Amino acid sequence: MTAESRPHPLTLPARWPFDVRRSPIAYGWVIWLLSTVGFLMSVPGQTMGMAVFTDPLMDAFDLSRTQLSTAYFFGTVGSALFLTRGGRWFDRFGARTVIVGASLALGAALVFISLIDFAALPLAAVTGVAVGWFSFPLIMVGYFGVRFAGQGILTSASRNVLLLWFERRRGLVSGLRGIFVSLGFSLAPLLLAFMIDGFGWRGALWVLAAVVGVLFAGFALLLVRDTPESCGLLPDGDSAEQAAASPTLRVVDRTRHEAAADPVFWIYSLALAVHAFFITAVTFHIVSVFEEAGRGRDEALGYFFPAAIVSTSVNLLVSWLADRHRLKPFLIVMLGAFLVGTLGLYRLDATWGFWLMVIGLGSGGGLWGMLSNLSFVRFFGRRHLGEITGLNTSITVFASAIGPLLFSLGLDLFGSYRSTYALCAFIVAGLLVAAVVIRQPDT
DSSP states (O other): OOTTTSOOTTSOOTTSSSOGGGOSSOHHHHHHHHHHHHHHHTGGGSHHHHHTTHHHHHHHHTOOHHHHHHHHHHHHHHHHTTHHHHHHHHHHHOHHHHHHHHHHHHHHHHHHHHTHHHHHHHHHHHHOSOTHHHHHHHHHHHHHHHIIIIIIIIHHHHHHHHHHHOSTTHHHHHHHHHHHHHHHHHHHHHHHHHHHHHHHHHHHHHHHHHIIIIIIHHHHHHHOOSOTGGGTOOGGGOOHHHHHHSOOOOOOOOOHHHHHTOHHHHHHHHHHHHHHHHHHHHHHTHHHHHHHTTOOHHHHHHTHHHHHHHHHHHHHHHHHHHTTSOSHHHHHHHHHHHHHHHHHHHTTTSHHHHHHHHHHHHHHHHHHHHHHHHHHHHHHOSTTHHHHHHHHHHHHHHHHHHHHHHHHHHHHHHSSSHHHHHHHHHHHHHHHHHHHHSOOOOO
16 A cells, blocks of 8 residues: 555544445435535525624624625635645545544634634723723624634535546536535525524524534544545445446546636636625625615515525526536536626616616526536546545635625725725636636536
8 A cells, every 4th residue: 555545544444433334315315414504504604694794793793884894805805715625534534534523623713703702802801991992893803703614624525525436427416415405505595694683693603503502513424434435335336237337427536736726716616606606795795785776675685585496496507407518518607697697786776776686696506506616626627526626615715705805995985885896797707708718628
């Protein structure tokens, strides 16, 4: 056994605590379930999760909206700087170790945020300075923790492990997962708001920390397996005879450096990142965005459900189609959908504008989900998937950090979000032209 192939000491044996070959169902479907739940457990690290806590945290920490957005920006940018290394951990240690570690870290970060005012208030009383001087750096550290562990590592590892267990049906199984993820993400703001009303913002954070950092981490430790090959199985639950009779396209495995030198990597990464830039900003300021258009908080939170219906339907359809077609047309349609959604935001004061926003951003989100799942494994292979997707995730998370701050600054400087809508439309239009022009492999 070579040093390169020898399991790392942090990689648990594939047959512990039981041999998955004895499973009554193809074990890839167990991985599908855990991958889906892993996405849902990342909600506290996603913008739609943290956005619901924005107003309570502003009051508890004595921070303005722009100050909290700035802390979110620096915490998110800081996390983005380490996500490529996090992807390397996935390649080196395996999915099980990384998913368990990320779940524990996310739970710890949520507890840390819940205790910030207990530290900041006494320090402010002793020093005689404003509470915000202490709460600002502390919440920045807290945002770093939830963004790195939740949106970054847990999401990426949950996505990648499913791609290793399926090949011929990657699009289909990713689309099926997307149904539950979209539904869960759409309901999350309403559920979190209910939890805050019932338990207070601090109690809600404690409940989330227990669910993700204790319950899910325990299930992942027992049930996740890194690859089918490590368990003596084949992708898609195939037997050796089925695999021989149904050959799949084998992509040459490429390193992160080779991927980063390819324009195809950059057009997909930037297109996926602009979605994060735009959607994260809108989600973070969703109540304020709707208030500017003359709509209330309930309407703002109610946007997520119809958008999720559109996103889920589109994601399932295009994921099924993507197993048989090239990805380039889907990329072009996604960017066009974002332009439609931008127009809807610009005219959110009108009923038709609301539905353009729902259809445009919802369908674009569905296409985004499929492309973020399939593009890098299809173009660059499995062996360095963690590191390559880690680089992409780093770019995406960095973009998601800029969005909320830019929207907040636009509101402060111009008294409206419309200038940032125009900037988003300009960026998306440029990427749309590039997506048409750049040549892509026929995969």
